[in-house]
Amino acid sequence: MNLAALLLTYAGLLALALTRSPYRRAVLPREPAPTLVRLLPPCGWLLLVVSACLLGSNLGWPLGLVTWCADIAGGGFALIMLLAWHPRLTPLPLALAAGLLL
Amino acid sequence: MAVVTSPARHRLGIAARTLAAVAGGYALAAFTTTALALALRLPRSEAVMVATLPSFLLFAAAVVWAFAARTAWRAWAGILAPTLAAAGVTWWLHGGPGP
């Protein structure tokens, strides 16, 4: 459950990063439709809120929010390092998780 | 930082601000703590907690003010005035001018 929240945080941050066109060019094979791009910021924030709620309901709000901040730091650092050196691999953690789930 | 023409005056300004930030800021934080602790009329340990917890925030604010104020004089005045006020409140609540 806590791992799911970490992945949601990562996905939310990735969506927020993709709102900027240089990262879209680096990560995605081609530019997505403008409507999709416009949906990215609300999606990103929604994912972050959902992960916070998940942690809050699972661990209680004090510990949940502390864990959420830690997830943003850890997930965000991993994302930024991947964006800088291997941008194509940024969706990999999510793909791995989806693969394990299926 | 006030930029003044001569480097000597510039250095003097920085020294004055640094003194205001460190000594003045600490005095402000300390006297505010004592004034708050006495004014709150809470159980002793709780009064100490409530009065001391925000003191470091105030100290930091004083440091920021000391280096942001337009002149070194203003930096000193802006810290000294509330410090004296807090010291006055402390003295008043801690026995005051006597019976």
Place this chain on the structure above:
Amino acid sequence: MKETFRQSMSWLHTWSGLLLGWVLFAIFVTGTATYFRWEITRWMQPEIRQTGTPYDAARAAWQRLDSVAADSPQWFVELPDGRAAATTLFWRHAGPGRRFGRETLDSATGRPVVARDTRGGEFFYRFHFQLQLPHPWGRYLAGVAAMFMFVALISGVITHRKMFADFFTFRPGRAPLRAWLDFHNVTAVLALPFYFMISYSALVIFMTMYMPWGGRVLAESASSARAGRPAPTASAWVAPADFAPMLATAQAAWGDGQRALKRIEVANRGTDKCTVTLTRADGPKISLNAREQLRFDGVSGQLLDPPVTAAGPGTAVHDALYGLHLARFAGPALRWSFFTMGLLGSALVATGLVMWTMKRRARGGAGLALVERLNITAIAGLPVAIAALFWANRLLPVDLADRGDWEVYGFLCAWGFMLMHPLVRPVMAAWHEQLRLGAALFLLLPLLDALTAGPCLRAAWQHRDWAHLGFDAAMLGCGLLLHFAANRVHRRLRLAATAAAPAASAGSTVHA
């Protein structure tokens, strides 16, 4: 005013970050290590293995204290809990003054451990806020460093205007200064709540030392009430109650699992005011005061009602900040997250220190030369010193007198050498050599562990003792990190050499 608010805050950020930056870096690194304080102790005393429940260990500890500290007025016992393997006893010596005895027990035999003497993870914990300085100066210096950090954080946030727009910006390919600034910003923004929490709570933890005045004025007001307390009188020894029923009560309440009995404190032994307090292992509650306790009357053995504490909001905030700083509530995953944020904080301080020199390298000067050398000692030298501590732990003779102190001398000597070394070497070469040395020492540490503590390592593998194995893995990780840093410096060195060589040959042809 010619300079803007932001410019003056940038100035404040630069200098508040620099002046105690080296101290701050050392505090950050040792504090980060302290998250794994017990695991470090386990690796540094690989002979000790936990067996049995904490209740067995408690019985053994009680027996031991009955024989070595029968007339003591105060006992403390820390029990093994899956993280700490040994039982630690403290007792206050009878008579005037505050003198304490200390012993470490093997939880299996209940006898003093037959293990190498070491400070273990306690060294990092103590160094984190005392800096190996005489009391109370280390604590004051650490407090000043925390205040500098807090000011640097505030002024840094004001200076860095595009905080969220730049959230993901890290361009390692750009000009060095730009890339370093990016990395500085990234490490800052990612864990910003952590930095604010850690620096403010550091001040709060020792606030009675740093800001004692609130207590002073109130103590004077309340001193009349205090004066009425009767002085303790030397009366006849009152025999304490039997311990076994108290232990049974605790076991019934808390069970044998992860969160069993952790701490025993016996106060006022030998008087009719004697109390026995049993404390449960830390749970997932943040506040340090949320510990579950059972208090017994030490003479009758009766369970006492929990003390009524009128905890107001101020006390609650204080206890929450204290708990957050220590992060005892964190399970393994969250502890690793805190460890990562500690590393990010160390990187934040280190990049700030290096950037100060990068901006001024063109200008030169005595100040630059000093800062450049101190940076090498603090950033690249500290890992070497820490590695030296671990090497000393494995290489010093096991029966050496004051062995734990010698390990610390090894740490200090290594750091001293790292202070001298940049004086006789060019700056970039000194960076490269110290990083390379640190990388080699950390990367070889698991090998040294296998050679000098092979049976313990094998036993750790058989018992799935992740503390020992995880420590070796973490050392490999630290070594790799230093190795990559050394590689980057080496690339810069080679580039500078190839750039300088044609220039030199061109110059010589002109002169010829």
